[in-house]
Amino acid sequence: MAESPPAPLRLKLDGEALAGNWRALDRLSGTAACGAAIKADGYGLGVRDVVRRLRDDGCRDFFVATWEEAADIADLMDGAALTVFHGVREADIAAALGSPARPCLNTPEQAKRWHEAGGGACDAMVDTGMNRLGLDPADIAGGALEGLALETLMSHLACADEPDNPANAAQRDALAALRGRTRADRLSLANSAGVALGADYAFDLTRPGLSLYGGVQVEALAGPIRQVAFPEAAVIQRRAIGPGETVGYNATFTATAPMELAILNIGYADGYLRGFSGTGSARFGEVACPVVGRVSMDLIAVSVDAAPEIREGDWLAIDYALPAAAEASGLSQYELLTGLGRRYQRQWI
Ligand SMILES: *Cc1c(COP(=O)(O)O)cnc(C)c1O
Numbered sequence: 001m002a003e004s005p006p007a008p009l010r011l012k013l014d015g016e017a018l019a020g021n022w023r024a025l026d027r028l029s030g031t032a033a034c035g036a037a038i039k040a041d042g043y044g045l046g047v048r049d050v051v052r053r054l055r056d057d058g059c060r061d062f063f064v065a066t067w068e069e070a071a072d073i074a075d076l077m078d079g080a081a082l083t084v085f086h087g088v089r090e091a092d093i094a095a096a097l098g099s100p101a102r103p104c105l106n107t108p109e110q111a112k113r114w115h116e117a118g119g120g121a122c123d124a125m126v127d128t129g130m131n132r133l134g135l136d137p138a139d140i141a142g143g144a145l146e147g148l149a150l151e152t153l154m155s156h157l158a159c160a161d162e163p164d165n166p167a168n169a170a171q172r173d174a175l176a177a178l179r180g181r182t183r184a185d186r187l188s189l190a191n192s193a194g195v196a197l198g199a200d201y202a203f204d205l206t207r208p209g210l211s212l213y214g215g216v217q218v219e220a221l222a223g224p225i226r227q228v229a230f231p232e233a234a235v236i237q238r239r240a241i242g243p244g245e246t247v248g249y250n251a252t253f254t255a256t257a258p259m260e261l262a263i264l265n266i267g268y269a270d271g272y273l274r275g276f277s278g279t280g281s282a283r284f285g286e287v288a289c290p291v292v293g294r295v296s297m298d299l300i301a302v303s304v305d306a307a308p309e310i311r312e313g314d315w316l317a318i319d320y321a322l323p324a325a326a327e328a329s330g331l332s333q334y335e336l337l338t339g340l341g342r343r344y345q346r347q348w349i
Contacts, residue, residue: 008234008265010315011046011344017226018212019057024224025208026058028195032202035061037209039069039085039189040051044271044340045213046081046227049348051076063104063207070101077101083123083152085134093117104154106133108144111336115147123152124184128174129167130158137178152205153184160193161217172201182195196220215322215333218291222323229317229337231344233266233282235310236299245326247301248293253278261306262289264316267298271339272318275329276300282316 014181026034026307033267036059037043043051051073060080064070070084082101084255087110097117104123105111124145127134131321134155135144145153155175159164175189186204192211194201211221214228240260247253264282266272271296272280280291282302289302289310304310319325322333329336 004249007109007345008236009270009344009348010232011045011340012230012232013346013348014226014228014230015049017214017228017298018045018050018053021214021225021228022054022057022059022208023214025192025195025206028224029190029201029206031059032197033186033205034214035059035081035188035205035207037063037207039063039065039209040071040338041069041335043213043334044211045283045337046346047073049346050212054205055080055085055206059139059279061114061205061207063209067095067099067101071095074100074102081151085125088117088127089118096176100244102151104321105145107134107146108135108142109146111135111144111292118266119318121149121151123149123154124148124182125154126173126175130156130171132158132231133158134344137174140178140182142156142250148183150182150184152186152188153182154188154207154313155180157189157191157197157201158193160191162190163193163197163220168197168201172180172197175203191239192221193217193289210337212336215337216332217323227321229320229340231270231272232315232322233264233300233318235262235312235314235316236265237263238304238310239263243254246293249292253293259319260308261292262294262304262310262316264302265298266301266318269297269343270343271329271336272300273329273335273339275331278323279328280325281319283319283330284314284316288319 041047062082087106088103104120125134159167163178188205188208190201192208274295277294282289284307286306326333
């Protein structure tokens, strides 16, 4: 069978930037170890390549959401710790017992299940105010984690990207109050933005995700964190339109003068969602080419009046610096990464 032709859509991935971001977060974590949240396929980048790079740089603690995600990378762990955030359901027990990964126990039921199954090393999540996953501190006082080989007791910040929100200090103090109350050697609280909140948020282990992949939510990370993922789309057609002509579904854009368009092979099925309609932009060299009209499922139109040399088959870089792209589209930086999808040819540079 003939080999597939190269995709008309690619995602350039900067391995040096990924490693550099981890090193920066590791430095900012002070004496705490710095782990990596790699759930959702490494935030959409491709988890196996992400793990190999972070592992080679010294990362020893990885976090996924589910046992299926753990199985996808278990062979790459090489002795590093791998934690499944969502814990163990009855249906997970067999897989969990046969896996090098460990559950993060979130409820008294999960703790009891892991204990009765004779499970080994585990972590636990305590809820300190987010009211998402986690044991109540009263469950811990009541002995929910007794008899377990608990290694890390963690909690999760609800408002880390709002450095002035007093909820952060309250959550930090609630976790600190649990030091010595369980067998856990390590406490862990900070996600990416939490790492920037200061030394007293790092505890023994930090768990950044977003900022490894170029996300910047707080001023303190704007300097050290670099963009990792760079989408590029091929020009399928170039066309000229006249004044009064419209572009795309529902004719939301009307040309007021003669103009030229390039039609690019990217759309909302590639995570380039309709929030970029009329607000996104691509780039040919230094020349900006704004998105015109609605984003379709597989295509966008960009104005190329400023770049007369663009031809069918050329590649345009999609502007995807996460803070600016989030601003333009109304999507979160997390959504911009995790929505990227399967049609990109991923190329590590
Ligand atoms: C996703 C996640 C993280 C990483 O958060 P970022 O904001 O992406 O840095 C850390 N801890 C838990 C429990 C998570 O679910």
